Amino acid sequence: MGEGTRNRTSSRRDCIRTIAAAGGAAALAGCAPNSRAATDAGDQEAATIEAVHFPEGYPPYPSADATEGAFAEYVSPGNVGVMKAFGTELHFGQREGARVQDAFTKKWYWDCHRNGTLYNLGHRNPDIIAAVKEALHQLEIGNLLLVSGYKAKAAEKLVESTGGALTGVTYTASGAESTEVAIRATRGMTRRTKLVSIEASYHGHTCFALAAGDNADNHERYLLDFDDFVIVPYNDLDAMAAAVDDETAAVLIESSPAQSGFPIPDSGYFQAVMDLCRKHGAKLIIDEVQTGLGATGTFWFWQQHGIVPDIVTTAKGLGGGILANAAVLLAPEIKEWFFDTAIPHSSTFGGNELGCVATARVCDLTIAPGFLDHVNALAGQFAEGLRGGPYRVNQHGLCMGILSEEMGKMEMTARLFEAGIFTVPAWYTDGGVEFRPILTLTENEADEIIGIFRDTVG
Numbered sequence: 001m002g003e004g005t006r007n008r009t010s011s012r013r014d015c016i017r018t019i020a021a022a023g024g025a026a027a028l029a030g031c032a033p034n035s036r037a038a039t040d041a042g043d044q045e046a047a048t049i050e051a052v053h054f055p056e057g058y059p060p061y062p063s064a065d066a067t068e069g070a071f072a073e074y075v076s077p078g079n080v081g082v083m084k085a086f087g088t089e090l091h092f093g094q095r096e097g098a099r100v101q102d103a104f105t106k107k108w109y110w111d112c113h114r115n116g117t118l119y120n121l122g123h124r125n126p127d128i129i130a131a132v133k134e135a136l137h138q139l140e141i142g143n144l145l146l147v148s149g150y151k152a153k154a155a156e157k158l159v160e161s162t163g164g165a166l167t168g169v170t171y172t173a174s175g176a177e178s179t180e181v182a183i184r185a186t187r188g189m190t191r192r193t194k195l196v197s198i199e200a201s202y203h204g205h206t207c208f209a210l211a212a213g214d215n216a217d218n219h220e221r222y223l224l225d226f227d228d229f230v231i232v233p234y235n236d237l238d239a240m241a242a243a244v245d246d247e248t249a250a251v252l253i254e255s256s257p258a259q260s261g262f263p264i265p266d267s268g269y270f271q272a273v274m275d276l277c278r279k280h281g282a283k284l285i286i287d288e289v290q291t292g293l294g295a296t297g298t299f300w301f302w303q304q305h306g307i308v309p310d311i312v313t314t315a316k317g318l319g320g321g322i323l324a325n326a327a328v329l330l331a332p333e334i335k336e337w338f339f340d341t342a343i344p345h346s347s348t349f350g351g352n353e354l355g356c357v358a359t360a361r362v363c364d365l366t367i368a369p370g371f372l373d374h375v376n377a378l379a380g381q382f383a384e385g386l387r388g389g390p391y392r393v394n395q396h397g398l399c400m401g402i403l404s405e406e407m408g409k410m411e412m413t414a415r416l417f418e419a420g421i422f423t424v425p426a427w428y429t430d431g432g433v434e435f436r437p438i439l440t441l442t443e444n445e446a447d448e449i450i451g452i453f454r455d456t457v458g
Contacts, residue, residue, distance in 0.1 A: 087414025117317030168335030171351025176204020261401025325355030
């Protein structure tokens with residue numbers, strides 16, 4: 001890995017090491033922890049709602065401190081430290097639509113993180129819940145080896161979402177597993193091992209996925225600094241042309257790297273990369289985990305750029321925020337090769353039958369008449385409402401990176417959280433946040449979020 005890549009990750013490395021040095025407990029300078037002042041105990045309405053939605057044992061610990069202590073002890077002290085550093089110590093309690101409530105402070109937040117595409121359709125979407133509840137009368141996970149009509153129906157709808165351009169679907173349990181399958185498929189088909197990926201990208205926390213991502217610390221920690229994995233800047237066709245050659249199995253692109261603040265691809269960028277792949281016999285993999293399922297105003301972001309990739313990876317929102325499911329979508333040529341074996345891929349939870357019921361409903365809702373029009377109308381509302389502030393807005397529909405000219409990313413994240421908007425820093429920027437409003441917002445809700453943002457950031 002080149003010196004430039006290591007320098008790019010230095011700010012992220014310093015942040016994590018600062019947290020680790022404090023035992024995962026101290027916030028970084030300028031990022032005050034969230035106030036834990038509880039709301040009025042006499043609020044009878046809130047108490048009644050809580051009694052209905054949170055029976056005894058929910059949440060499982062009596063306080064935020066107890067929850068964080070147990071999580072640090074048994075799961076990950078690093079996660080506790082990171083949230084403190086961000087100033088976003090949020091413990092999901094009640095959730096509805098575009099908002100979440102802290103289980104302990106009872107404060108409500110607008111979710112503008114969306115966890116990638118996970119909550120595209122909002123928290124606890126009633127249509128998804130209804131479909132899953134009905135399916136629970138008969139279904140469960142299912143058997144990974146057996147033929148299943150539920151898997152086939154969800155796959156059919158995913159193929160339809162591409163206009164029939166991608167014709168095969170392999171299920172996985174996560175975006176990281178989808179990345180592994182995509183890379184494995186291209187290596188097997190091309191009989192090559194070289195992979196070209198993009199700076200400031202993230203593809204998951206498994207082996208090939210971490211190696212393809214832009215994090216020198218992870219490469220070193222897990223011995224994943226592969227000589228045949230090459231990382232080049234986004235939008236740099238000269239660097240891409242220098243990297244892609246006759247030994248390249250695939251080019252892997254996060255369609256617009258979220259942790260880099262959703263940069264705007266140059267006109268013709270994707271077509272030029274596709275042309276390079278065709279010239280050298282390489283395959284093009286587009287990672288749509290962050291941008292797919294309607295988030296950019298079309299079902300898939302690549303559909304706006306006049307190309308058909310060889311492979312598309314998707315996850316998160318595929319289960320509607322209720323169940324886990326993920327998938328790899330394959331163009332005909334690579335589908336033919338990949339399917340030419342007894343079991344191309346086996347995943348116990350990938351393509352589980354309940355998850356596929358949710359996936360089929362997600363597809364139905366996303367392609368329903370008027371839905372993408374609504375997403376695009378909201379995108380226009382945010383574009384207009386955020387215009388003229390002391391920041392730059394990178395925007396693809398409701399996937400936005402907001403890069404401040406006056407405050408750092410950690411400060412902006414903490415200030416927005418204090419004001420009632422939950423988002424996270426764009427790691428590979430100095431003053432950026434990932435800003436992803438939920439796709440089912442009403443016009444009035446969008447106006448409220450815009451007003452809070454402008455009052456807070458400028």
